[in-house]
Amino acid sequence: xxxxxxxxxxxxxxxxxxxxxxxxxxxxxxxxxxxxxxxxxxxxxxxxxxxxxxxxxxxxxxxxxxxxxxxxxxxxxxxxxxxxxxxxxxxxxxxxxxxxxxxxxxxxxxxxxxxxxxxxxxxxxxxxxxxxxxxxxxxxxxxxxxxxxxxxxxxxxxxxxxxxxxxxxxxxxxxxxxxxxxxxxxxxxxxxxxxxxxxxxxxxxxxxxxxxxxxxxxxxxxxxxxxxxxxxxxxxxxxxxxxxxxxxxxxxxxxxxxxxxxxxxxxxxxxxxxxxxxxxxxxxxxxxxxxxxxxxxxxxxxxxxxxxxxxxxxxxxxxxxxxxxxxxxxxxxxx
Numbered sequence: 170x171x172x173x174x175x176x177x178x179x180x181x182x183x184x185x186x187x188x189x190x191x192x193x194x195x196x197x198x199x200x201x202x203x204x205x206x207x208x209x210x211x212x213x214x215x216x217x218x219x220x221x222x223x224x225x226x227x228x229x230x231x232x233x234x235x236x237x238x239x240x241x242x243x244x245x246x247x248x249x250x251x252x253x254x255x256x257x258x259x260x261x262x263x264x265x266x267x268x269x270x271x272x273x274x275x276x277x278x279x280x281x282x283x284x285x286x287x288x289x290x291x292x293x294x295x296x297x298x299x300x301x302x303x304x305x306x307x308x309x310x311x312x313x314x315x316x317x318x319x320x321x322x323x324x325x326x327x328x329x330x331x332x333x334x335x336x337x338x339x340x341x342x343x344x345x346x347x348x349x350x351x352x353x354x355x356x357x358x359x360x361x362x363x364x365x366x367x368x369x370x371x372x373x374x375x376x377x378x379x380x381x382x383x384x385x386x387x388x389x390x391x392x393x394x395x396x397x398x399x400x401x402x403x404x405x406x407x408x409x410x411x412x413x414x415x416x417x418x419x420x421x422x423x424x425x426x427x428x429x430x431x432x433x434x435x436x437x438x439x440x441x442x443x444x445x446x447x448x449x450x451x452x453x454x455x456x457x458x459x460x461x462x463x464x465x466x467x468x469x470x471x472x473x474x475x476x477x478x479x480x481x482x483x484x485x486x487x488x489x490x491x492x493x494x495x496x497x498x499x500x501x502x503x504x
Contacts, residue, residue: 174204178234188245195238205231275504276374276493279481280357283376286400290393292378293354297340299361303330305339309460310417323363325371333361336474338417341379345461350468351382357477367489374477381453381463381470387420390450390471398426398447401480407433409444418451418472430486438486445483448475 178198185191198204208227212220273281284294303314312319325333340356355378365371380389391410398408407427415421425444427433433443450473455465478490485504487493492500 174208175230175233179237182237182241185241185245188242188249191238191242191245198234199231199238205234272501272504274493274501275481275485276477278504279484280374280376280477283397283401283475283477283480284355284357286397287355287376287378290396291353292380295340295344295354295356296358297334297337297343297356299334299359300327301332301334301339303332305342306332306334306336309342309457310338311454311456311460312416316416325361325363335362336360337375337377338472338474341377341472342457342461344379345381345463350463350470351380352470353380353382354378367491368482370478370490370494373490375474376477377472377474379453379470379472381458381468383468385452385469385471387452387471390452390473393471394424394448394450394473398424402426402429402484413449413451415449415451417454417457419454421449421451424448424450424473426483438488447480447483448473450474 181194185194196203200206205227209224209231212224212227215223288294306324307313307316307319324335327333337356337358337360340358344352344354344356355376357376358374359372360375361372362369363371378393380393395408398406406429409425410422411425413421413423423446425446428436428439428443428445430436430438431443433439435441435443439445450471453470453472458465458468458470478493481487481493482490
């Protein structure tokens, strides 16, 4: 029986022309209701002394059929691939589809540009936590709990003593506590305030800077910031310093640049004043120096801060801060 079955199988195998026929032949011999399955089930009807030999013959035949079916399958697949390759052609002279290249986000670009300017002036870069202790965000910066300046911050409170930092000034405090003068560094990063409209975002970016040493004066502050403005907006950009107030600096100033859109003639962007506010600065308040363990009679310094979105909006003439965060590819492709 096994010899006849083997011959029949080989005849059918040789006549196969495609994979679908192979599948049918595999089911016919090896399936749950296949010929070999039936042969194995019929062994129980044989006398005990014949079962072992008969079972070996059936199993040997099963193994042979499985191996030959696998070999035939590999051969048919190879033939099908060869036929496909011969029937198809690829025109290698056609230009390929170019993949789109990503671009640096305008905020990242402006932040890098600002950082590069200050690094060339000898400033290092420092970072700090975005979830900050009230002590570092306010109190050590001369803003106690009852200070009216806290109303200007629109703070996100995690708890009574933990906030999302409203500026990167806490980095300055942490570095001053950790190091002794001289210091000269900038602190870029994300900050958070409860404010949202076309010129404000609940999350935005700042770069603040600090320089501490002996005999630092307001003239040093003006020289550094004038250099920054001329590097950022052009050598012919007008600069002015206006008196202002910040609890952590005294005296304090707002720095304006001449409106480069209207050449200081007055327009909607500069509100017909001819000037655009770009950053705040001042001499470090002696109270802040004392809070971090510096002797204000021995050391002095200046600090400054600016919003990256503000600089980018001025640089690229953008009138809505929300465009930076909409992820509109049409907007981002412009940069």
